[in-house]
Amino acid sequence: xxxxxxxxxxxxxxxxxxxxxxxxxxxxxxxxxxxxxxxxxxxxxxxxxxxxxxxxxxxxxxxxxxxxxxxxxxxxxxxxxxxxxxxxxxxxxxxxxxxxxxxxxxxxxxxxxxxxxxxxxxxxxxxxxxxxxxxxxxxxxxxxxxxxxxxxxxxxxxxxxxxxxxxxxxxxxxxxxxxxxxxxxxxxxxxxxxxxxxxxxxxxxxxx
Amino acid sequence: xxxxxxxxxxxxxxxxxxxxxxxxxxxxxxxxxxxxxxxxxxxxxxxxxxxxxxxxxxxxxxxxxxxxxxxxxxxxxxxxxxxxxxxxxxxxxxxxxxxxxxx
Numbered sequence: 001x002x003x004x005x006x007x008x009x010x011x012x013x014x015x016x017x018x019x020x021x022x023x024x025x026x027x028x029x030x031x032x033x034x035x036x037x038x039x040x041x042x043x044x045x046x047x048x049x050x051x052x053x054x055x056x057x058x059x060x061x062x063x064x065x066x067x068x069x070x071x072x073x074x075x076x077x078x079x080x081x082x083x084x085x086x087x088x089x090x091x092x093x094x095x096x097x098x099x100x101x102x103x104x105x106x107x108x109x110x111x112x113x114x115x116x117x118x119x120x121x122x123x124x125x126x127x128x129x130x131x132x133x134x135x136x137x138x139x140x141x142x143x144x145x146x147x148x149x150x151x152x153x154x155x156x157x158x159x160x161x162x163x164x165x166x167x168x169x170x171x172x173x174x175x176x177x178x179x180x181x182x183x184x185x186x187x188x189x190x191x192x193x194x195x196x197x198x199x200x201x202x203x204x205x206x207x208x
Numbered sequence: 209x210x211x212x213x214x215x216x217x218x219x220x221x222x223x224x225x226x227x228x229x230x231x232x233x234x235x236x237x238x239x240x241x242x243x244x245x246x247x248x249x250x251x252x253x254x255x256x257x258x259x260x261x262x263x264x265x266x267x268x269x270x271x272x273x274x275x276x277x278x279x280x281x282x283x284x285x286x287x288x289x290x291x292x293x294x295x296x297x298x299x300x301x302x303x304x305x306x307x308x309x310x311x
Contacts, residue, residue: 024302026302028294031293111213130223136216
């Protein structure tokens with residue numbers, strides 16, 4: 001079935017939506033309002049260049065360079081730009097730091113605002129109604145759903161992103177990561193940890 | 209504006225569904241919609257506020273039913289027509305042409 005399924009997909013008629021997009025694209029190309037090569041480049045950049053590896057590098061640098069951490073917490077946009085990330089939908093960044101007593105969680109209740117230059121495009125769940133509705137009302141319940149149980153005495157701060165202002169969580173560096181260098185640390189930092197729905201952990205056998 | 213998009217605090221949407229190893233785009237057309245939106249936005253005929261307001265004007269029953277990039281497509285068409293970059297009936301005509309000419 002899977003072999004046939006794969007073969008079939010390329011020959012199947014386009015869905016109504018796919019056809020409509022194709023129609024719109026051909027119309028806009030004809031009017032010289034868009035350049036097909038530029039469209040390809042945009043898709044390619046989100047598929048392979050702009051993603052959470054960027055944010056992970058920011059976090060790892062903050063963990064290993066106290067002066068950088070301090071700059072990141074006072075002027076995140078400039079500190080992130082030091083690593084070469086910035087631009088569209090990352091123009092005004094705020095980094096919020098998790099500590100043993102404070103846990104930060106990021107949401108966009110109104111739509112899907114997200115720090116694109118450091119995390120790429122948001123996952124479907126971040127844009128979904130259940131997350132947007134509940135993250136502000138029952139953040140502990142949401143975190144529990146993600147498998148993150150917080151102690152009662154940990155304060156939860158929820159940050160509702162806007163079209164201009166976007167947040168990145170600086171997660172806590174795990175104690176077991178002592179001795180790891182910046183590059184190795186960056187491999188530990190997940191997208192979810194930078195949204196605030198996960199902790200950073202050191203998998204058994206990670207390179208020290 | 210108070211509308212369906214203002215979801216913070218609402219009840220009843222159920223559990224958060226997550227997908228392991230989620231692809232950046234689930235269908236090729238989603239990437240095209242994003243790219244078209246960015247490329248058309250570069251003409252400066254609308255700003256991010258107008259763009260967001262565009263989606264917020266979607267009828268609530270559609271807003272709840274449509275996927276994320278379906279909403280983007282709906283908004284892009286609306287913004288292009290409002291900016292006189294395309295005419296209202298041009299897309300329908302091109303869709304019909306593509307359907308007829310499809311191999």
